[in-house]
Amino acid sequence: MRKRDGGMAIIETILFGLLLLVPLMWALGVLADLHRSALASSSAAREAGFDAAASIGLADATRAVDEAVTRAFADQGLDPSRARVDWSASSGLVRGGEVEVEVSYPVSVAQAPILGSLAGPSIWVNARHVARIDPFRSLE
Amino acid sequence: MDATLSIIILLVMVLGAVQVALTLYARNVVAAAAHEGARAAIELGRNPHDALVVARSSVERSAGGLVDRMRVTMSLDSTGARSVVQVRVTGLLNSPGPVPLKFPVSSVATSSRQKAPE
Numbered sequence: 001m002r003k004r005d006g007g008m009a010i011i012e013t014i015l016f017g018l019l020l021l022v023p024l025m026w027a028l029g030v031l032a033d034l035h036r037s038a039l040a041s042s043s044a045a046r047e048a049g050f051d052a053a054a055s056i057g058l059a060d061a062t063r064a065v066d067e068a069v070t071r072a073f074a075d076q077g078l079d080p081s082r083a084r085v086d087w088s089a090s091s092g093l094v095r096g097g098e099v100e101v102e103v104s105y106p107v108s109v110a111q112a113p114i115l116g117s118l119a120g121p122s123i124w125v126n127a128r129h130v131a132r133i134d135p136f137r138s139l140e
Numbered sequence: 141m142d143a144t145l146s147i148i149i150l151l152v153m154v155l156g157a158v159q160v161a162l163t164l165y166a167r168n169v170v171a172a173a174a175h176e177g178a179r180a181a182i183e184l185g186r187n188p189h190d191a192l193v194v195a196r197s198s199v200e201r202s203a204g205g206l207v208d209r210m211r212v213t214m215s216l217d218s219t220g221a222r223s224v225v226q227v228r229v230t231g232l233l234n235s236p237g238p239v240p241l242k243f244p245v246s247s248v249a250t251s252s253r254q255k256a257p258e
Contacts, residue, residue, distance in 0.1 A: 013146035024157050025157070028160055032164035032165070036168050039172050050253070054254040064252075071250045075250055
């Protein structure tokens with residue numbers, strides 16, 4: 001008896017194609033989120049650096065850094081509370097000094113386009129910015 | 141016959157994945173362009189009108205080719221000790237993938253600066 005197998009290749013292609021497509025789309029989603037988080041982190045570090053370097057005191061600078069980071073992540077639709085921010089000012093905020101800001105953000109690997117992100121392993125993206133305090137600024 | 145159809149189906153799947161990847165990338169580029177526009181506006185704008193011109197020019201240079209019917213709006217809030225500029229970019233994203241589709245895109249970016257002493 002001769003077995004008729006016409007059309008089987010299409011069914012196999014669709015099935016295996018979908019099987020390959022699901023992890024591919026997941027990977028694309030994670031990569032896009034990584035890119036977005038990297039952009040948000042670098043924006044946050046840069047804005048925080050600019051704002052801290054223009055602040056008149058450490059308390060004011062701390063507030064400016066927090067606000068800048070919150071705004072930068074919120075603009076990209078990311079949760080600012082998950083960001084880790086470290087900043088330091090060499091010898092206070094004197095003229096010609098430097099402010100260094102480092103922002104890190106975890107991107108969850110266990111996420112799907114509709115389901116959202118689940119608890120699980122994360123990839124941390126980091127951004128660092130060094131801003132110079134204006135050597136001729138009028139405020140100390 | 142089967143091989144031809146299978147190749148076509150696979151090609152559609154691969155091109156679709158490429159399209160999705162490039163569309164997501166383009167969306168992020170527009171968001172970054174909006175941010176650059178906001179930063180340029182707050183640094184270089186001498187007045188609200190000038191700031192809008194600077195923001196629009198910066199966004200168009202960064203992402204003009206990606207967005208059709210692009211609209212750049214700006215709001216300036218100068219209450220308190222800081223000036224805050226918010227730039228919003230809306231339009232139709234020209235997906236740079238193999239299929240010429242357009243997707244609506246909207247991106248917001250905020251930038252602030254300490255007010256200069258009076």
